[in-house]
Amino acid sequence: MERSTMVKPYILVYTLLLIFLSGCSSKEVAKPPPVELNRKDSCRICGMIIVDFPGPKAQIHYRDGRIDKFCSVYEMLTYYTQPDRPGGILAIYVNDMSEADWKKPVDHWIDAETAFYVYDPDISGAMGTEIVPFRDRISAERFMKKHGGRIVRFKEITPEMLEPRL
Numbered sequence: 001m002e003r004s005t006m007v008k009p010y011i012l013v014y015t016l017l018l019i020f021l022s023g024c025s026s027k028e029v030a031k032p033p034p035v036e037l038n039r040k041d042s043c044r045i046c047g048m049i050i051v052d053f054p055g056p057k058a059q060i061h062y063r064d065g066r067i068d069k070f071c072s073v074y075e076m077l078t079y080y081t082q083p084d085r086p087g088g089i090l091a092i093y094v095n096d097m098s099e100a101d102w103k104k105p106v107d108h109w110i111d112a113e114t115a116f117y118v119y120d121p122d123i124s125g126a127m128g129t130e131i132v133p134f135r136d137r138i139s140a141e142r143f144m145k146k147h148g149g150r151i152v153r154f155k156e157i158t159p160e161m162l163e164p165r166l
Contacts, residue, residue, distance in 0.1 A: 032061045034093040034109035035069075043071035045079060054103045055130050056095040058112065063088035073117075074130050074162065081159045097132050098139035113154045116140035119161060120149025131157065 037057060041050045050057055050071045058076035060068045070076040073094050079085060080092070092112035099108035115133040118140050131152075134140040140151045152161075 029063060029090060031091045034059060034091075035067060037069065037106045041069045043075065044068040045070060045075045051104065051106055054105075056097050056100065056105055056133055058092065058094045059109075060089055061091040061093075062086065063090055072130055073112075073133055076112075077131060077157055078159075078162045081157065081162060094133040096135040096139075097143070098134050098136070110135045115154060117152050117154070117157065118144045118147065118149045119152050119157070120147065129162075131161075 037050050037059075039049060039051055042048060043050055044060075048071050050069055053071050055071075056073045058070040058073045060070075060076065060080070062068075068076075068079075070079070076092070076094070093109040094112045094115055095105040096108040096110045096115070097105065100106075110133065112133065115135065116137050116139070118132045118134070132140075132143060132149075134143065137151065144151060
């Protein structure tokens with residue numbers, strides 16, 4: 001009986017040590033910076049040359065170093081909200097349209113998950129309907145007053161909002 005009671009504390013200590021060490025070994029991967037778009041970049045969804053079209057753009061960065069680029073935020077969100085999207089996403093960037101030029105928005109990148117979006121099926125971008133990102137609520141409200149729509153956050157965007165209109 002004495003031997004079995006001695007083994008139990010060792011098993012417990014060993015198990016706790018394994019749990020602790022496995023938590024320490026998984027390193028947090030740094031968020032990569034957004035990349036500059038150029039004429040060599042084509043849209044992950046439609047294959048169009050991204051910089052040839054108006055409206056906000058997007059990019060998704062993955063753990064394996066891959067980057068998917070999109071000619072519109074609408075297309076990125078349609079891709080992102082699919083249940084079979086790839087895993088390992090490190091960062092998602094969109095153009096801040098309070099700073100970027102609507103006709104050629106290739107810079108002023110912001111974190112897509114913290115952006116404020118103006119959603120209205122009547123706002124058009126590169127591929128028809130567009131969801132317009134802004135770095136802050138005030139900029140989104142200013143745009144909304146001029147163009148209509150409503151303000152939504154990244155987590156509030158659903159596949160139903162992205163369905164094509166007939």
